[in-house]
Amino acid sequence: RLYDSFEEEPGFFQFATALTSNDLEEIQTFLNSAVSSSCEGLIIKTLDRDATYEPSKRSLNWLKLKKDYMESIGDTLDLVPIAAFHGRGKRTAFILTLYVFLPLAHLCVSALGSFVLMVPLCLSLGFYGAFLLACYDENNEEFQSICKIGTGFSEAELEERSASLRSKVIPEPKSYYRCSEMMKPDVWFETTEVWEVKAADLTISPVHRAAIGIVDPDKGISLRFPRLVRVREDKTPEQASSSEQVAEMYNAQKHNQTNNEDD
Numbered sequence: 001r002l003y004d005s006f007e008e009e010p011g012f013f014q015f016a017t018a019l020t021s022n023d024l025e026e027i028q029t030f031l032n033s034a035v036s037s038s039c040e041g042l043i044i045k046t047l048d049r050d051a052t053y054e055p056s057k058r059s060l061n062w063l064k065l066k067k068d069y070m071e072s073i074g075d076t077l078d079l080v081p082i083a084a085f086h087g088r089g090k091r092t093a094f095i096l097t098l099y100v101f102l103p104l105a106h107l108c109v110s111a112l113g114s115f116v117l118m119v120p121l122c123l124s125l126g127f128y129g130a131f132l133l134a135c136y137d138e139n140n141e142e143f144q145s146i147c148k149i150g151t152g153f154s155e156a157e158l159e160e161r162s163a164s165l166r167s168k169v170i171p172e173p174k175s176y177y178r179c180s181e182m183m184k185p186d187v188w189f190e191t192t193e194v195w196e197v198k199a200a201d202l203t204i205s206p207v208h209r210a211a212i213g214i215v216d217p218d219k220g221i222s223l224r225f226p227r228l229v230r231v232r233e234d235k236t237p238e239q240a241s242s243s244e245q246v247a248e249m250y251n252a253q254k255h256n257q258t259n260n261e262d263d
Contacts, residue, residue: 003015017034020047022151023151024151024225024227027042027044027065030042031065040066041064041065041066042064042065043062043063043064043065044062044063044064044065045061045062045063046061046062048061063224065200065225075249076196076197076198076229077135077146077196077197077199077223077241077245077246077249078194078195078196078197078232078235078239078240078241079133079134079135079146079147079194079195079197079240079241080133080134080135080136080143080191080193080194080195080237080240081131081132081133081134081161081165081189081193081195082132082133082134082143082145082173082177082179082188082189082191083131083132083173083177083179083183083185083186083187083188083189084128084129084130084131084132084162084165084185084186084187084189085128085129085130085131085132085148085150085185085186086128086129086186086187087127087128087129087130087150127158127159127162128158128161128162128165128186128187129150130148130149130150131148131149131150131161131165132145132147132148132179132183132185133145133146133147133148133149133195133197133226134146134177134178134179134210134240135210135211135240135241135242135243135245135246136237136238136239136240136241136242136243137178137211137242137243138242138243138244139243140176140178141176142176142177142178143174143176143177143178143191143237143240144178144179144208144209144210144211144212144220144243145177145178145179145180145183145207145208145209145210145220146208146209146210146220146221146222146223146246147197147199147208147222147223147226148226149195149197149226149227149228151225151227153228157228161228161231164193165189165192165193168189168190168192169187169188169189170188170189170190171188172188173188174188174191178209178212179208179209180206180207180208180209182207183207183208191237192237193231193237194231194232194235194236194237194239194240195228195229195230195231195232196228196229196230196231196232197223197226197227197228197229198226198227198229199223199224199225199226199227200223200224200225201223201224201253202221202222202223202224202246202249202250202253203221203222203223203224204216204219204220204221204222204250205219205220205221205222206218206219207220207222208220208221208222210222210243210246211243211244211246211247211250212243214243214244214247215247215250215251221246221247221250
């Protein structure tokens with residue numbers, strides 16, 4: 001709508017070069033083009049409703065992406081999907097609850113007739129829009145949330161990962177899942193898979209719980225711009241990246257950043 005409200009005048013008023021995409025490879029190419037043109041980086045804005053800019057307040061609605069962010073992490077992390085969020089459009093997923101009626105006439109009969117056992121059976125259908133990933137804390141034997149990942153998937157990859165985890169849905173999080181109360185996934189999973197993930201950098205987060213108490217007493221560490229590299233079928237969830245490893249990676253790249261606080 002803003003584009004329709006203005007008319008460009010070469011040399012006086014022109015729109016900034018922009019790209020609308022949810023593909024990380026396209027964004028990477030666009031970043032490379034910006035850097036080669038002597039630009040510092042990109043400003044990324046989500047297209048969600050009410051994604052407005054608020055002065056002096058950081059949010060995921062507006063993000064700064066610099067070249068040094070993309071180069072700050074050389075290693076990948078092995079993380080465990082513990083939950084998912086329903087998406088929109090093609091990424092819509094929903095829970096279908098079926099009730100299975102089991103006759104118990106052979107077990108108990110009353111004057112009113114046979115009792116019937118009604119068992120709920122939950123089925124998760126469709127694609128998930130994003131997944132909640134966790135590292136593993138060996139000392140406390142718990143999985144600590146570290147990031148949400150929802151971009152960088154092809155439609156085929158998203159369908160494959162959703163289908164793989166659909167049968168692992170559980171009614172509530174395990175007692176050894178450590179997440180903020182602000183994090184409210186739509187479904188929870190058994191810990192069965194390990195995903196190799198690449199990210200732009202690591203940042204202190206009040207939302208996630210990875211390595212909490214190691215770098216900051218009250219906050220954890222999160223990943224900025226995570227993307228899936230591959231599924232590690234050779235690893236068990238307990239062999240995922242540890243909270244100590246996450247803290248070490250954060251400290252190793254800390255000197256390359258000037259602001260490590262994330263909302």
